[in-house]
Amino acid sequence: MVNVRDFEGAAKAVLDPVYYDYFASGAQDEVTVRANEEAFRRLALVPRVLRGHKPPRLGHTVLGSQASMPIMVSPTAFHRLAHPEGERASARAAAEAGVIMIAAMLATVAVEDMAAEARKVADDPALWFQLYLQPDLGFTEALVRRAEAAGCAALVVTVDSPALGRNERGDRNGFHDLPPGIRCENLREAGGDVRSVVLSPEISWRHIDWLRGVTALPIVLKGVLHPADAALALRHGVDAILVSNHGGRQLDGTPAAVDRLPVLADAVGGEIPLLLDGGIRRGTDVVKALALGASAAAIGRPVLWGLAADGEQGVSRVLGLLRTELLNALTLCGCDSAESVPRDLVVRGAM
Numbered sequence: 001m002v003n004v005r006d007f008e009g010a011a012k013a014v015l016d017p018v019y020y021d022y023f024a025s026g027a028q029d030e031v032t033v034r035a036n037e038e039a040f041r042r043l044a045l046v047p048r049v050l051r052g053h054k055p056p057r058l059g060h061t062v063l064g065s066q067a068s069m070p071i072m073v074s075p076t077a078f079h080r081l082a083h084p085e086g087e088r089a090s091a092r093a094a095a096e097a098g099v100i101m102i103a104a105m106l107a108t109v110a111v112e113d114m115a116a117e118a119r120k121v122a123d124d125p126a127l128w129f130q131l132y133l134q135p136d137l138g139f140t141e142a143l144v145r146r147a148e149a150a151g152c153a154a155l156v157v158t159v160d161s162p163a164l165g166r167n168e169r170g171d172r173n174g175f176h177d178l179p180p181g182i183r184c185e186n187l188r189e190a191g192g193d194v195r196s197v198v199l200s201p202e203i204s205w206r207h208i209d210w211l212r213g214v215t216a217l218p219i220v221l222k223g224v225l226h227p228a229d230a231a232l233a234l235r236h237g238v239d240a241i242l243v244s245n246h247g248g249r250q251l252d253g254t255p256a257a258v259d260r261l262p263v264l265a266d267a268v269g270g271e272i273p274l275l276l277d278g279g280i281r282r283g284t285d286v287v288k289a290l291a292l293g294a295s296a297a298a299i300g301r302p303v304l305w306g307l308a309a310d311g312e313q314g315v316s317r318v319l320g321l322l323r324t325e326l327l328n329a330l331t332l333c334g335c336d337s338a339e340s341v342p343r344d345l346v347v348r349g350a351m
C-alpha cells in the first residue's frame with residue numbers, strides 16, 4: 001500500500017460491507033462527496049524554482065496546540081466499527097505522529113480513555129473534542145467539563161447538522177443502530193444508560209454565546225461555508241473555523257469545501273485561523289489548501305481506512321504517507337515551510 005487510496009481498497013476488503021458503506025458514503029446522490037476530491041484535481045500547482053532552501057519545515061501551532069505537521073484528524077464517529085480497538089488505536093497513532101486529533105463526541109471509546117491512550121505514546125498529545133451542542137445544556141456542560149478534565153485543548157462545535165443528512169446507502173443496508181457491545185461512550189450517563197444524540201434545528205448563535213460563557217477553551221466552528229456565517233463567527237468570539245461540508249454527508253449539493261476557502265479567507269481577514277477538511281487524499285491537496293488560506297488540513301475517511309486495514313499501525317502508515325507526500329510536494333513547489341505557502345502557487349482550471 002503506497003498511498004491513501006490503496007488503504008481504502010485494503011479497508012474495503014476486510015470491512016463488513018455495511019460498515020464500509022457507512023464510512024464511505026455521503027448524503028443522497030453523493031454529489032458533494034465526489035466534488036470534494038474533484039475540486040483538488042481542478043486546482044493546479046505552479047512551482048517556483050532555484051529557491052536554495054533546506055528541507056521544508058512542517059511543524060506548526062494552531063490555537064496553542066503544537067503539531068508536527070499541518071495535517072489534523074477530523075472527528076469521525078464509531079471507530080470500533082472499523083477495528084476492535086477503535087479510537088484507542090487512532091488516538092495512539094495520532095499522538096505518536098504528533099498531530100492534532102479531534103475526538104468525536106460519538107466516539108465508541110470515552111474521551112478520557114482516548115486521552116489516556118494518547119499519553120501512553122506522547123507527553124503532551126494534542127487532543128481536541130468535537131461537540132454536537134445538545135438542547136439539554138446541563139448535559140452539554142457536563143460533556144465540556146469531561147473534555148476539559150481529559151486535557152482536550154479546544155472544542156470543535158459541529159454546526160452543519162441541524163438534522164441528519166439523508167444517507168441512502170445506510171437506508172438500503174438497514175444500518176440504523178450500532179451492534180451489541182459498541183456504544184457512544186461519551187453519551188453514557190452515571191447509571192450506565194447511553195443517551196441518544198439530538199441533532200436540533202433550534203441550536204443557534206445564542207448557544208455559541210452560552211458555550212463561550214461556560215468554557216475558557218478555544219471554540220472552533222466546524223461546517224461553516226457561507227462568508228456571512230464566518231463574519232458572525234468573528235462577532236461571537238469564535239477562535240477558528242473548520243471549513244467543511246462534513247465530507248458530503250449532510251447537505252448534498254454543497255460546494256467542495258476547498259472551493260470555499262478563498263471567500264472565507266476574505267471574510268475572516270486573517271483574524272482567526274481557517275482549517276479545512278473534505279477530500280484530502282494527497283500531500284499536494286494539503287499544499288493547495290495551505291496556499292488558499294488554510295492553516296491546516298484535516299482528514300476523516302483516510303484515518304478510518306488505515307484503522308480498518310491495520311489498526312494503530314494502519315493509521316500510523318496513513319499519517320506517515322501523507323507526511324512524506326507533503327514534504328515532497330512542498331520541496332517540489334520550492335517552499336521552505338508549511339507555514340509560508342504563497343497564494344500564487346495555486347491556479348484554477350488548469351486541468
Ligand SMILES: Cc1cc2nc3c(=O)[nH]c(=O)nc-3n(C[C@H](O)[C@H](O)[C@H](O)COP(=O)(O)O)c2cc1C
Nearest residue numbers: 023074075076077158246247277278279299300301
Ligand atoms: C464515517 C464518518 C463519520 C463522521 N462522523 C462525524 C462526527 O461524528 N462529527 C463530525 O463533526 N463530523 C463527522 N464526520 C465528518 C468528518 O469530520 C469530516 O468532516 C469529513 O470526514 C472530511 O471529509 P473526508 O472524509 O473526505 O476527509 C464524519 C465523517 C465520516 C466519513
Ligand SMILES: CCCCCCC(=O)C(=O)O
Nearest residue numbers: 077106164197199246249
Ligand atoms: C444520529 C446519529 C448521528 C451520527 C452522525 C455521525 C456523523 O456525523 C456522520 O456519520 O457523519
